[in-house]
Amino acid sequence: DIQMTQSPSSLSASVGDTVTITCQASQDINNYLNWYQQKPGNAPKLLINDASNLATGVPSRFSGGGSGTHFTFTISSLQPEDVATYYCQHFDSFPLTFGGGTKVEVK
Amino acid sequence: QVQLQESGPGLVKPSETLSLICSVSGSSISSRSCWGWIRQPPGKGLEWIGNIGNLFDTEHTHYSPSLKSRVTMSLDTSKNQFSLRLSSVTAADTAVYYCARVYVQMDRQEAFDIWGHGTMVTVSS
Numbered sequence: 700d701i702q703m704t705q706s707p708s709s710l711s712a713s714v715g716d717t718v719t720i721t722c723q724a725s726q727d728i729n730n731y732l733n734w735y736q737q738k739p740g741n742a743p744k745l746l747i748n749d750a751s752n753l754a755t756g757v758p759s760r761f762s763g764g765g766s767g768t769h770f771t772f773t774i775s776s777l778q779p780e781d782v783a784t785y786y787c788q789h790f791d792s793f794p795l796t797f798g799g800g801t802k803v804e805v806k
Numbered sequence: 807q808v809q810l811q812e813s814g815p816g817l818v819k820p821s822e823t824l825s826l827i828c829s830v831s832g833s834s835i836s837s838r839s840c841w842g843w844i845r846q847p848p849g850k851g852l853e854w855i856g857n858i859g860n861l862f863d864t865e866h867t868h869y870s871p872s873l874k875s876r877v878t879m880s881l882d883t884s885k886n887q888f889s890l891r892l893s894s895v896t897a898a899d900t901a902v903y904y905c906a907r908v909y910v911q912m913d914r915q916e917a918f919d920i921w922g923h924g925t926m927v928t929v930s931s
Binding site: 700731733735737741742743744745748749754786788790793794795796797798799800 | 844851852853854857868869870871904909915916917918919921922923924
């Protein structure tokens with residue numbers, strides 16, 4: 700099974716800051732990497748698929764990058780409404796796995 | 807607009823079978839499509855349970871290895887629903903259960919793009 704290691708597990712930043720989360724896969728996942736946002740009490744929401752494709756309606760301050768086994772997720776100007784937990788997930792092959800999540804807070 | 811809604815008992819006794827239904831509106835599950843179940847124990851992260859679909863004119867399923875011996879998924883095209891059954895449940899199966907649509911591109915499953923709101927299932931006597 701492919702393991703997804705996400706870091707950090709939590710972070711706190713100021714409004715307007717740039718925030719970066721990393722996700723490491725235990726083997727090459729051919730860029731089949733997705734990022735989800737989960738706000739408290741809500742279902743996850745797809746933000747980025749295939750490592751860097753922004754889902755419909757997602758603000759452009761969100762971006763994704765990387766390839767092979769190392770991926771990044773960036774919020775270029777953190778907003779108060781971005782408080783949430785963010786998860787990476789691979790869709791390269793079954794079984795599917797999620798990263799452990801990164802809780803993002805605003806100072 | 808595609809919408810998914812989970813339904814089922816909120817309380818299940820240990821050793822019994824958890825049964826949930828996901829009702830789909832705005833899209834037909836009888837078309838070439840895939841669907842999934844994901845769960846989230848209280849205060850913890852997301853765990854994939856399995857996917858079911860009919861991309862190749864036959865029903866196909868993929869299950870998490872850790873749950874495979876206890877999981878069954880099925881499609882009910884007459885009701886535009888799909889279901890999850892998890893047998894021999896324990897307290898460790900207490901979680902919010904989500905159903906989701908799988909975004910498919912060129913016959914390849916790519917992401918969970920639309921999610922239900924989730925339903926809390928507690929395993930307790």
